[in-house]
Amino acid sequence: MTSLPTVLLVDDEEHSLASMRMTLEDDFECLTATNVEDALRLMEENFVQVILCDHRMPGKTGIEFLSDVRKKWPETVRIVITGYTETNDMIAAINEAGVYQFLTKPWHPDHLLMVAKNASQLFQLTRDHDRMSLEMRFLARTVESKLETRRKELREGLGFEKVLRAPNSPMNAVIEQARKFASFDVPVMISGETGTGKAQIARAIHYTSLRSDQAFYELNCVGLSDAMLQVKLLGAKRGTLPGVPTNKLGLFQKADRGTLFLNGIETLSDQMQLTLLRAAKEGTFEPLGGSETLTTNIRLLTGAPDDISQRIGRGTFNRELYYALARVELNMPPLRSRIEDIGPLGQNILFELAVQHGKPVNGLSDLAIEFLSNYDWPGNLPELENELLRMLITAQDAVLGPELISRHILQADPSLPPSVDQHADDILSGEGTLKDRIEVIEMRILRETLTRLKWNKSRAANELGLSRVGLRSKLDRCGIRQPGSAPAEEEED
Template identity: 65%
Template sequence: MSDPLPSILLVDDEAHSLQAMRMALEDDFDCLTALNADEATKIMEEHFVQVIFCDQRMPGRSGVEFLTEVRDRWPETIRVIITGYTETSDMISAINDAGIYQFLTKPWHPDQLVMAAKNAADLFRLNRDHERLSLEMRYLSRNVETKLEEQRKALREGLGFENVLRGPNSPMNAVIAQARQFASFDVPVLISGEPGTGKTALARAMHYGSLRSDRPFHEINCIGVEDEILELELFGARRGAVQGIQTNKVGLLQKADRGTLFINGIADLSPRLQLALMRFARDGSFRPVGGHEVLRSDVRLLTGSSKDLRLEVARGAFRSDLYYALSMAVLAVPSLRARRCDVPLLAQSLLFDAASTHGKPVHGLSDDAVKFLENYDWPGNLRELENEMVRMLIFSQASILGPELISRHILQAAPGDEGTDERLDTVLVGEGTLKDRVEQIEMRILRETLTRLKWNKSRAANELGLSRVGLRAKIDRYGIAEPSRASAGADDEEE
């Protein structure tokens, strides 16, 4: 089906002129005719007209007067005026008042009329396309801005303080409350805590909770990294300054401009890099390796340390001016053993993350497994807990993971009366008779073996080289209680 012809309105008080125009245009246009402005107005109200050819001199309203009304009521319609007069005043009036696209003078040639009509129809189409595209661009722009803001919000929420898991009575709650306060103030913050306690996650949450959340967040760990590599990563380098670098290398201080840079393991910086970082912390200026020019960057510095920087300053291993420049605010992240109430929540979350990563769905941890995990000291903090969850997932055969999957050293590390873990080395070098200390170790081995073997006493006795009677006697002697079962259908003995 072919497209409809463009519609054109022909207005002239002379009938023969209207007939002549119709004959010239009817092959290419859907022609409507009117003998005066009033008739033309009625036609405009009832039809969709793209182009108007109107005579200037007509009884009643002139062509300029009519086209002026058209401009106000139907501004998209392309307006062409036809006149047998060439008074300058008429032309100026038409241009100013009616927004005329083109003049045609009488007598006109049919080819001239057709060409003018086609050009006017093309202009109408182009104007409509332009308006449509403009509307689409405005809509798309608003849509993109909305989606971008939604993405930013999701990013802030996904990487913000809500991502730092903790229980309702967790010691982390006070730390998070302080971090929220510090986040909204553009000051350097030192985050201290043992390795694996989540200093990077806290620094990232502070960035996404700050006014710089729309800008980049970068991080670098200085522990165990050579001085030259750290210098390149932090400050960048000019082409040819270092062997193997054929182009200018942009450092993190430049990449993080108007954003945040988290430098973990800050205590491991050499004196030379401490001095260079001090210059940047003082006035935001630095020199790339091999460069002579001084660059500037607006970066918020967050730093992390597992060492007590005050002690490092006291013993001369860390610059005091840099310490005070970086520690306008200080956050101390507690170890995992200081937040045992968070272990169940963290363990379940890390287990589900591992299950999603490795494509092995599980339903969670049994209550007995959680108790063992909660009672352990976790010297490796969150990293060690994450490793343990992955290990348990790998060896799991059921959807609920029981204590038999837990590593042996964790099962053996039963808590003392105060809830603190008495480690093997503590027992070995501690006080007490040989008999008492040996019995402590024996009790741990028994508990670990029974738990790992799901309290199958026959298998436990066989592994430990005991008779079943001897194993029962030791269980009774040490008061080792069998934990509640995850499923009532399991039998603990092989008869």
């Protein structure tokens, strides 16, 4: 069963609305409004194909209302019903509101129904024409030139150029693969740890694809109940939801001809997995409270954890759904595998935070980047952003140094790569003699304290309960020196 087309009837006279509704309700879903404000609200909340509007009403005229509609919903077919036939009004209606047809009062029911049906067919033909134009885009040079200009603007602002990385970054291979996937209109599954930037890559794929001039929507499924997911994805018919007297559009309908990114699909229940499978394979769905089957033409991009294939083996994720969504798959590397990217990522995030919070800075010092690069970032990009925000808040100088970094990050040895340097927990639970393990812990505490206190040895000795001579002896024994200083150089406070 297919859904009826929706028509909006606007007239300040209740009896006129009732007559039109009685004539059209067997063939259309009829919405009614007695003023422009209510009509605009209904347009915002519903997918309207045709408007039948009275010309002379209190407040805004029908022509003024339809002119506003033309700007926001140009595809909606606009028809004026009037008892007057002044030439100037008709010219204004055609030029300003793009009116499809005039219907004079009194109208005959058969004539009204025929006009509404023709308008609905025109709307559908326009939609079909747009779809065919998308498929034939490469054959029309002029259209392609304009489209490519628009796509270039979107790519530069939201595409892969927005993904910051170093020249030798592991992300380069991921981006190269994603660029190839973007040009093929197939579902893509993006796997990886939480916080690795899956949503940014999904957005870049959309804005580098043939659908870049259409809408992009994203939804994080984690923590959402089945009821909430059904409303957000499928939508709901009028009266289904308490307190919502109108139809509610779901993302399957909103994203039609565009792209929908669903993150956290591993949390979907068995029922929602079957609902998503139907949309992915057949392009069909049913809104809550409705019996009609709707169709959608969306490109599905999904975000999942690295162990999604293991979940299939355990029976917690639908195998058929996995193959429907993962026609091709991208794996996002964690931040600990992108040490080369910490510098450009950190500087960019810091500048964005500085603008957002109105605190100008000149960036991170080289030594600060060295310390940040030596940490494994289990929380990935969100953890890095939180650390930089905390540094920005506490900073006194324009260049942020390592003394602002959190203690657990400072305790890492900047002279060692993350794969070699051990964390305190690893040392406590690892192997080795008591003396060797205590020395490693002691080195980490000394390094963190001196860095935090900007290598003021008197303050460091006082905080650690050591004499200046005792502190110097430990530094010499551990081979710890202030970065950038000569081996024999000593700081005088």
